[in-house]
Amino acid sequence: MSNHLNRPHIAVTGILFLLLIGLNACNFPTRAQATEPSAGFIYTAAAETVQARLTQVSQPPATAELITGTIQVSETPTPTLPGATNTQKPDSTVTRAPRCDLAEFVSDVTIPDNTNLQPGEEFDKTWRLKNAGKCTWSPAYAVVFVGDNDLNAPASVQISTTPVTPGETVEFTVPLQAPLSNGKFRQNFKLANEAGEQFGVGSDGTKPFWAQIVVGEESGISFDFLTRAPAAEWKSGTGDSLSTDLNFGGDVNDPDGAVKILDAVTLENGSVSGKLLLTYPKSVNDGVIAGFYPEYKIKEGDRLKARIGFLANSDGNCGSGRVIFRIAYQEGESAYLLGEWRKGCDGGLMPVNINLSGIKGKTVKIIFLVEADGPSEDDWAIWNSPRIER
Numbered sequence: 001m002s003n004h005l006n007r008p009h010i011a012v013t014g015i016l017f018l019l020l021i022g023l024n025a026c027n028f029p030t031r032a033q034a035t036e037p038s039a040g041f042i043y044t045a046a047a048e049t050v051q052a053r054l055t056q057v058s059q060p061p062a063t064a065e066l067i068t069g070t071i072q073v074s075e076t077p078t079p080t081l082p083g084a085t086n087t088q089k090p091d092s093t094v095t096r097a098p099r100c101d102l103a104e105f106v107s108d109v110t111i112p113d114n115t116n117l118q119p120g121e122e123f124d125k126t127w128r129l130k131n132a133g134k135c136t137w138s139p140a141y142a143v144v145f146v147g148d149n150d151l152n153a154p155a156s157v158q159i160s161t162t163p164v165t166p167g168e169t170v171e172f173t174v175p176l177q178a179p180l181s182n183g184k185f186r187q188n189f190k191l192a193n194e195a196g197e198q199f200g201v202g203s204d205g206t207k208p209f210w211a212q213i214v215v216g217e218e219s220g221i222s223f224d225f226l227t228r229a230p231a232a233e234w235k236s237g238t239g240d241s242l243s244t245d246l247n248f249g250g251d252v253n254d255p256d257g258a259v260k261i262l263d264a265v266t267l268e269n270g271s272v273s274g275k276l277l278l279t280y281p282k283s284v285n286d287g288v289i290a291g292f293y294p295e296y297k298i299k300e301g302d303r304l305k306a307r308i309g310f311l312a313n314s315d316g317n318c319g320s321g322r323v324i325f326r327i328a329y330q331e332g333e334s335a336y337l338l339g340e341w342r343k344g345c346d347g348g349l350m351p352v353n354i355n356l357s358g359i360k361g362k363t364v365k366i367i368f369l370v371e372a373d374g375p376s377e378d379d380w381a382i383w384n385s386p387r388i389e390r
Contacts (some may be wrong), residue, residue: 101199102133103191105209107274109171110227113212114220116390117178125211126173129191129201137164140194143172146208151187152177159191174211182216223296225306225368225386226261229277232368233292234259236282242290244282257282257289267382268310268318269349277383278311281323281372287379290369292330297363301390302356304366308341309349311380318345319378324371327354329364342373349384356388 109126131137142156157174164170179185188208190200199205214220235242236257249260258280265273281287308325310318322344328337338354370381
């Protein structure tokens with residue numbers, strides 16, 4: 001991907017947040033609106049509402065504590081992977097001469113370990129493995145569950161429709177279902193060759209890889225904004241109008257803006273990413289992009305976390321990128337601002353950590369918004385590891 005494309009410079013007069021709310025049947029309950037207000041009016045109302053609710057701690061249902069982050073520059077760039085740290089990885093390193101059939105664990109693509117799911121919830125688990133052996137994996141190779149089938153896995157799933165040669169990586173997905181009871185559940189898997197012989201990861205190829213989830217209210221990731229991004233409603237626009245529907249995963253060169261999952265890209269702090277969310281505003285004056293996520297019920301102890309910043313250009317720098325990141329939540333026909341972060345290209349990723357306990361019990365739609373805050377050609381804004389966890 002070329003992320004140093006020539007895009008027209010735009011002069012931003014200031015996107016005024018929650019301009020998007022009127023376009024999604026939202027209004028602020030503190031003011032009656034006979035006609036659609038101006039962007040300035042909406043922003044003023046939003047700011048007043050947020051400030052009041054952040055200071056009136058006697059009304060916890062309408063507040064969400066904002067923990068502001070500071071920019072941190074990594075002195076030793078290391079890959080930043082989305083989601084929870086995966087404990088499967090260290091033992092997957094190949095230390096001996098490769099066998100014919102051998103796999104190396106690379107990463108969990110979806111549903112990181114200890115993701116929190118509802119009883120009976122269906123989900124798709126995707127892994128990325130490397131062919132660490134000396135034999136090609138033909139389309140007859142499959143992934144199979146081993147041990148008890150606690151997650152209702154199918155008997156086998158084809159790994160790939162095309163051969164996977166030694167040294168290549170492949171992603172494959174298995175449809176699973178959470179048990180009806182609460183607790184922590186782990187389902188082990190291995191690969192099987194054309195003859196039905198099973199093999200796994202580790203230096204001797206005997207170790208399984210797995211899916212591990214938490215059902216109920218135990219700690220873990222309860223909402224992964226990466227895996228839910230395709231189900232969100234994405235729009236772009238100009239000024240106070242979100243008039244354009246965006247197709248998730250579209251062309252990054254689309255002048256209407258772009259939203260998609262990227263992987264193994266270089267970030268402004270020099271690290272190489274895992275999967276992350278790119279949100280590029282519309283390439284016009286006052287360009288903006290916004291995503292409305294599916295409803296989620298906030299639980300006690302929930303925190304919304306992410307790291308925000310920019311992709312690096314081909315020269316390793318992120319140029320003149322400057323945007324405003326905003327997160328809000330929508331409940332019914334009302335919307336409230338949770339946080340705002342102005343971010344320029346400075347070589348660091350900014351952490352986001354919001355305590356959502358003040359709105360526990362509410363069923364809301366989380367809104368991600370990125371607003372251009374200067375010339376647009378380097379506004380490659382990313383959300384790294386965006387999730388709700390407890």
